[in-house]
Amino acid sequence: MAWEVVIGLEIHAQLATQSKIFSGAATAYGAPPNTQACAVDLGLPGVLPVLNEAAVKMACKFGLAVGATVATRSVFARKNYFYPDLPKGYQISQYEWPIVQTGQLKIEVDGREKIVGITRAHLEEDAGKSLHEDFHGLSGIDLNRAGTPLLEIVSEPDMRSPKEAIAYMKKLHSLVRYLEICDGNMQEGSFRCDANVSIRPLGQQQLGTRTELKNLNSFRFVERALNVEIERQIELLESGGTVKQETRLYDADKNETRSMRAKEEANDYRYFPDPDLLPLIIEPTFLEQIQTELPELPDQKKQRFMQEYGLSLYDASVLTTSRELAHYFEETVQWSESEAKLCANWIMGDLAAFLNKGNLEIEKSPVSAKQLAGLLRRISDNTISGKIAKPLFEAIWNGEGEADALIEKRGLTQVTDNEAIEKIISEILAQNPEQLQEYRSGKEKLFGFFVGQVMKASKGKANPNQVNELLKKQLTQ
Amino acid sequence: MSLQKAEVEKIAHLARISLSEADIPLYTHHLSNILAFVEQMNQIDTASLTPMAHPLDATARLRPDIVSETNQRDHFQTIAPQVEAGLYLVPKVIE
Numbered sequence: 001m002a003w004e005v006v007i008g009l010e011i012h013a014q015l016a017t018q019s020k021i022f023s024g025a026a027t028a029y030g031a032p033p034n035t036q037a038c039a040v041d042l043g044l045p046g047v048l049p050v051l052n053e054a055a056v057k058m059a060c061k062f063g064l065a066v067g068a069t070v071a072t073r074s075v076f077a078r079k080n081y082f083y084p085d086l087p088k089g090y091q092i093s094q095y096e097w098p099i100v101q102t103g104q105l106k107i108e109v110d111g112r113e114k115i116v117g118i119t120r121a122h123l124e125e126d127a128g129k130s131l132h133e134d135f136h137g138l139s140g141i142d143l144n145r146a147g148t149p150l151l152e153i154v155s156e157p158d159m160r161s162p163k164e165a166i167a168y169m170k171k172l173h174s175l176v177r178y179l180e181i182c183d184g185n186m187q188e189g190s191f192r193c194d195a196n197v198s199i200r201p202l203g204q205q206q207l208g209t210r211t212e213l214k215n216l217n218s219f220r221f222v223e224r225a226l227n228v229e230i231e232r233q234i235e236l237l238e239s240g241g242t243v244k245q246e247t248r249l250y251d252a253d254k255n256e257t258r259s260m261r262a263k264e265e266a267n268d269y270r271y272f273p274d275p276d277l278l279p280l281i282i283e284p285t286f287l288e289q290i291q292t293e294l295p296e297l298p299d300q301k302k303q304r305f306m307q308e309y310g311l312s313l314y315d316a317s318v319l320t321t322s323r324e325l326a327h328y329f330e331e332t333v334q335w336s337e338s339e340a341k342l343c344a345n346w347i348m349g350d351l352a353a354f355l356n357k358g359n360l361e362i363e364k365s366p367v368s369a370k371q372l373a374g375l376l377r378r379i380s381d382n383t384i385s386g387k388i389a390k391p392l393f394e395a396i397w398n399g400e401g402e403a404d405a406l407i408e409k410r411g412l413t414q415v416t417d418n419e420a421i422e423k424i425i426s427e428i429l430a431q432n433p434e435q436l437q438e439y440r441s442g443k444e445k446l447f448g449f450f451v452g453q454v455m456k457a458s459k460g461k462a463n464p465n466q467v468n469e470l471l472k473k474q475l476t477q
Numbered sequence: 478m479s480l481q482k483a484e485v486e487k488i489a490h491l492a493r494i495s496l497s498e499a500d501i502p503l504y505t506h507h508l509s510n511i512l513a514f515v516e517q518m519n520q521i522d523t524a525s526l527t528p529m530a531h532p533l534d535a536t537a538r539l540r541p542d543i544v545s546e547t548n549q550r551d552h553f554q555t556i557a558p559q560v561e562a563g564l565y566l567v568p569k570v571i572e
Binding site: 017018019023024025026032033034035036037038039042044050051052053054055056075080082083084097130131132135137138139140141142143268270273275277278279280281 | 491493530531533535536537538539540541542543544545546548549550553554559561562563564565566567568569570
């Protein structure tokens, strides 16, 4: 039977505020345990939460960026459950009236664009951390993270493959970083993902029973976890079983998901409006101000790159993945005074390959945009060929110097003197009478052979366009 | 509306309150009375009323995003039953 996969994602983005959502304690990552947990975060009696304006602003920014309705009135609610990393016995969240309602995000998979609905995004507080090892049978609790502002972004069940889910997650990751509302650091848990996944016979309207996969903390894990979970559900249904609605944990070592707990019914959390917090009212002027502060967003930048630089949809998408990468590209074009396409090819090709190998982000590239531009400028003005530029790029990467100095030092300047090239061509033709005979009797494929020989004889320094032109001339003589 | 014994036990569990077997009928009675009260309120026509999230007709005041708290861990931990390496120790809960 053909199955259709249905995926919805819940993303928790830690908002990049200095202080917590309801208290004045710091949110910095990595502080010694409990040194950033104040009376409010500890849930001590008599304390009152006061909402952080920056967290509200960031949520509004996000809402505007995904074309959502930013609620003029939203309400904080208590989500009740007992767990030691949540000392109050409830988490302050939003339930019936979230701050961001119905938006959408455009994703791109295999060159096709698709719209994924965003059901809602609400503000809430993060919980602390439990450490279960090594405390004589007890658990250690660090409440530094308790009260860190989170924006929980809930998608519609609009994704039909793990690939689409990853594309959505990456797009959202890029967006929150463009907006500077979340640092996107997945290792530190700043950007976390839970996935709801179900399958149904292709063509069926009704959704199948879903399972929820918890805390998938890298793009790679999300994809692998979804794949094994989909496989598990298909096997289960095809062997006559049923899928149980539950929360499952992905075990990366064994590459399998396993049951965590039966999903509690939503009303088990006994949500109710938090009497400590008044309704949050967002004035139109507040929102207008935020609108003017929005940066150029990925989709806008992508459009501009296509129009301004004549890039393809694919190139423009890749180069606008992050603000830093887009900036690097624009700087390279500006400094090199070269074709945008040449710059795009080098950034997405050689540079990306080296960054990948070194597991580096563009911000940490040892080759600056200016340095790359220096190299590309010499390709554009025919000083060197693209082929010769490759080892030079590696040398710049390794800190051996700038393009011009390296060209000088290695004597790599391209031969663009017609006479010199013609001389090499004559020699090659004289050395290969048989091939010349065959070529003249119609075997035109041999043209490439001659080009190769000439390039080799010039040690790659002859200008390929001139070689083509002059060779053609001599061969037809 | 009258609650069943099992429902009372579930509510007690969610609130982490331990009820003795002997007390359950009493609580069942009290809680059922509360629900009867709610049922009575449900009879009122509220179509023309705006639901409120708070009894005060006021809106949230926001605070600027400034770190105003200092580290008072030692002070707070004087009242904790057990601490180690800066952590609060609690009975093990693991899922």
